[in-house]
Amino acid sequence: MQATRRDFLKFTTIGGAAAAIFGFDLQPAYAQLRVLKIARASETRSTCPYCAVGCGTIIYTIGDKAKNVTPQVVHVEGDPDHPTNRGTLCPKGASLEQDILNDRRLLKPQVRRPGGTQWEDISWDDALNEIAARIKKTRDDSFIEKDAKGVTVNRLESISWIGGCTDTNEFNYLVVKAMRALGVVHLENQARV
Amino acid sequence: MTNGWVDMKNTDMMLIMGGNPAENHPCGFKWAIEAKRTRSAKMISVDPRFTRTSSVADMFCQIRAGTDIAFLGGLINYAIENNRIAKEYLVNYTNAAFVIKSDFKLPADTDGVFSGFDETKFSYDKTTWNYDAAGGPGHNAAVAGTPPGLPGSVDYDLTLQNPNCVFQLLKKHYSRYTPEIIERITGIPKEQFLKAAELYTSIRKDGDMKKAGTIIYAVGWTHHSFGTQIIRTAAMLQLLLGNVGRAGGGVNALRGHSNIQGATDMAGLFDTLPGYLKVPTPGDASFDAWMKRATPTASKPAPWDSWNYYGNTSKFTVSLMKAFYGDAATKQNDWAFDYLPKVDRDYSWTNLWNDMYNGTVKGMLAFGMNGVAIGPDSNKNIDALKKAEWLVVGEIYQDETSEFWKSPRVIAQGDMKQIQTTVYRLPCAGFAEKDGSFTNSARWLLWKNAAVPTPGDCRLDQAIVAQIFLKVRDLYKKEGGKFPDPILNLTWAYTTPQSPALSEVLKELNGKALADLEDPATKVQIKAGQQLPGFAWLKDDGTTACGNWIYSGSFTEAGNQTARRDPSDPSNMGVHPGWGWSWPANRRVLYNRASCDVEGKPWDPSRKQIWWNEGSGKWVGNDVPDFKVDSKPKDHMGPFIMNPEGVGRIFAPLAAFADGPFPEFYEPIESPIDNLFHAGRTHNPVVTKFKDADDKFGTVKEGFNVVCTTFRLTEHYHYWTKNNPMNVQLVPEPFIEMAAEMADELGIRGGEHVKISSARGDYIAKAMVTKRIKSMMIDGKKTYQIGIPFHWGYRGIAEDEGKTARTLVNALSHTAVDPNAHTPEFKGFLVKVEKV
Amino acid sequence: MSQTEQTVPAGHVLRYNFKERLTHWVAAGSYLYLLLTGLAFWSPWCLWIAAMLGGGQVSRMLHPWMGLIFAVCVLIMYAMWASHMHVEENDKIWFKSVGYYVQNEDEKMPPAGRYNAGQKSLFWGFVVCMVLLLLSGLVLWFPENIPWSWRYLRYAAVLVHASSALLTIGLFLLHIYMGVFAERGALDSMVHGDVPLNFVKRYHPGWYKEITGQPASPKK
């Protein structure tokens, strides 16, 4: 067991200085280390969201996934089984914990009205209803069913979608489906630039 | 990537150019280092700056940004002149022996352009860019009313002596790329260039085929008005050296984001549909007409065979339409052909912003995409958003796009209250809160799991998009409107339509049987409703549905293949066939048939990928053969099965590229000198430029005399980690890298503020004065280059603390567009440098 | 030094006024603390002292502050006494015959003044050591603020601090021995301030002559 400073003091006062002079030995053969913070954490295998090496990551969360626990990230580390990164991570991947726990995250829907100088809060329902109404109005106002030559083109040039680099394949597919169904042709992605 | 990250460990020689993998892909770069460590492989780094990649390379050449084609063309010239080419490979696996139409002319003979250039339209009539039909002209007569196609049977000369054969044209074309002119264009001294050329081509010394060399690049090549042609030059060099399809070889694009490979595959782009299917145009009168245009026919020397896999295009397309529109897509209604928008022109990135700028685009949805910061000419993009009616941003942090109306530019102009754009900013989920698959640069699909719930009021991205779409659909159901059919008939039969489970979506992508199917050869049966084992099962009769043919095989009856976690690698060649799933068909190295000689024996017996097994009459190996498994070597089927020729295209015929069948060097749109090959044709003649008030171009005469390139730092990720305190601590502020010599001349010391201005905007940051950039002699004139990392904007930790000038580097860059990939040129433009 | 500051008993003379006594004892107290904590840092065998004094952290924290107090005291003492401490011709002879002093054969010694040569040496020893301890102590106080290129300063400081501390320990032991055990009455003088004239006559004949105008006749 570890002798604490208090034990040491107690011992000194009780045992007296004389004993101490001759060097009593309270140091144990072992020294206490910090406990392994991930010892009982839950592991979730994920993929780093940054570059296209696609490193495997392990996200460690406290709690054993019992019902009464909201998992809290305590550490992110490379997945040693992953053939590409074999446990390694770059300085961005290694700091993913700060991305997950970032206090700069956006947490509620907001709107900036025409002429506005600041963000206003808006409920999800209101936001989605307004957006849907705007999409419909813009589409109905400018949908091109036939081009100048009378060819059916069913094209919508007035709405654009620009997609990000960290969207999953499945999300991208849903977007392509939905956007092409609307007739969107201004459909672009980080992949272009 | 033709190969993969781990495969790099098999290489003997690396040419890293237009990329900086040590900084931008460190964990993938380990395999390049592994090759150095285990094979004593050599690495050449060619870059405008001495980067952290250069620091571990065996040789470094400082190149002027945007002159890569000159350098690579010089390598081709050197390889041919010194006979360091893979002769057998070249003759049998490329179109080197194909004979080109005699009226085809090279730029050297046609005033800097290829034959067929139309000076008024700035485009090419590509009729002459074609193979000669076997049996002489006349056998290649175009069918009246259809655009000219490739001849079914090509004239060829296996001795490569015919002056009109591809090889001779190649030799002639690049014979102009001498070390002397390369020095004047690129700034790389002749001796240094020769040293690099000697080193890279040394893998084919004396015709030895054992060694393999790889070319590794990234957006340093794509961000140019001739980016596609740079990459093509590299591909041609690799074909010439016989490096494609080989372990440790290939042309390897290092993609910069976790899933832009997937986004490209999934066609989040205007000009494709999932699986690289061509979009229909107004010229396609019907589904069949569209398929006829989109489906190539084999074109090859008569004794050879060509699988021409894109001959199956209609199967992929019908299955896609079935996945999109289900029962609403029938043979009777042309597979709902009318539901697809017909694309009549270029709607790519820069056009999109230009169209918004000019009032066509009224609304924008930007999800995880910081549009004003990421593309070139940020000021124009901000001005465009001012004119939009509405903008919906889905993000996890405050980004420059959603706050464009608060940007320093708007504040400086004082017109915030005049901006009528309504902006919705929806809080999305971070990566750890979502599952789904990413496709990495090596085409591996890897499933990830959600670790934590979304914080606050954040919602999953797929839920937000689904909810928006379903609300729009409800409005059309209730109110009707313009052509509601595709909206109402789109399949959305997910268990939770409001938030589709991504595993269900992946199943849809993989595809399923809509009727009972049977393979006539093997009698294997698949019941209706079952997942398909792969794209070979796709049908064009409406009995299969598949959201993306190249992803077919990713979620089979055996389950989610992208979630497989078997790390073993029996061949020890970095194949890892049981880890995740790779498109196509779980192949890890593309074109791997080319790793064997004509007889089907591996070029290097110590690195066997696949080989012909005479006993079983099949191609077998450590990887999945990228080939028809039962095609005998003596049938001479080409290894490049996706090309109608079956072979690699050293000469790219007809409409393959907008700006030439061979890459020709042109200067960047803003360059310090005229084109030394042909002064009258300084720039890529078919490049797209805009002519709006915000589209300005600078010249040396106006004082823009420094070549500027932008780059990424390993410590930061795009405009994202500026919100991460750890990464901000690593590199707290923006800076500008410049040569010590230049700083001395301008009286600038490290850490002092410097103003960079282009014709479009300016940027202020501290100077990083370094020996890693040197002055260059460009056509005899001392020229400087600077580099600017682009990670900062007006929202971030340092930004909010007032530590940066809060402007975007891309305010400097311009919007000239590559005519093939439509990627804008935002590297290698001209700026002025002043001390502040 | 006025002799009228306080009442001095008959047959006594004021040797140390209040300021001098206070300074001395503050110095003594701080020195004792420095000695004890210093010993604790000096040797693991003495670390228990630090434990008794509140622990190593506290000892390390107070040691330099106490050092400053000590240094200030020594500085004041210097201001007060330096004028008395000039080494004179007499002192050199004193040193030459120091052997007699050790054997208590003081009559064979040259007559000492207000301070004998040994006391003067003690004074100068402490002053010099204080300066060395202070300078090296400052370096050791903030070692993390010494730039790496100046690290030799730190290397010198550990040696200087330890050696000069050892020197003061020697002086200190002698001082205690002389003041408490050997020269009976000296301790008293530092407590009460005054000394019997006999004491002056016995130990500081030179001073005695100065005060009384009579030579201190050799005893016996």
Added chain:
Amino acid sequence: MSQATLRVQKISGHAGSVPGDDAQREYTVCKLIDTTTCIGCKACEVACMEWNDLPFGETVFDNTYQTMPETRWNYWNLILFNEHEKEDGSLMWLMRKNQCMHCADPGCLAACPSDGAIVQYTNGIVDFQQANCIGCGYCITGCPFDIPKMNPKTNRVFKCTLCSDRVSEGLEPACIKSCPTGCLHFGSKEDMKDLAEKRAMQLRTDYNFPQAGVYDPAGVGGTGVVYVLHDATKPELYGGLPSNPSIPWSVRLWKGPLKWLGNAAMIGGILGLVVHYLRFGPKEREETIKQPHEGAEP
């Protein structure tokens, strides 16, 4: 709770023998840093910060890629960047990961006066036990590599622990795990030396580095961190890596001869005085001094 412990073979400021010393078979762990494959990506810096949950600090741009000028109490692992022009005019951008070297003969431990504040486990890891640290900063002086740094708020010294918490549980240190290029390697000292020598040989024969070699300085008894250098004859090029580090001679003198001399002098002095008193006694009996004075004015 984990009872992660490692056996101790050396203890700072300790009287008497060390219980763990010589008590157990154990291999010495070692970190190999191949500077020739270091790309200065700083993954190790971040991994260290993240694993140890160290608080973030301020940095300012200083005309370099280096995160900060030197390690801090809350930044244990720093890559030093140095641009070096060779005689032939070509440039080398040298990067060296700097952190505690885990010396076999640690100067910090030698200089530390506080019992148990610095320990060396039997596997060679030198670890600070902040609970026992008194904040004297002697370790800073004792270290030939400028590693220990003081937290000014708590007055306790911190440095790389070689992730002793991980190592004791059978994991590799965080920096090692993160290193993308594998320029960091972890294993037994013997294996790492072997690996390092082989790499140095490869650099000499297959790459143009005739002076390549291994840095494992004997002056501190060898280190638990060994480097492969392009030019082992000039370690100073790598951000001032000392070519022949040792515990400063003044610290050796202070903790060695001076200590014994001083102890002897002190004990001898006290003894001498006692003997003197017994032999000669006081110069005068108290009564004599206190006798009324004859002749003098009161």
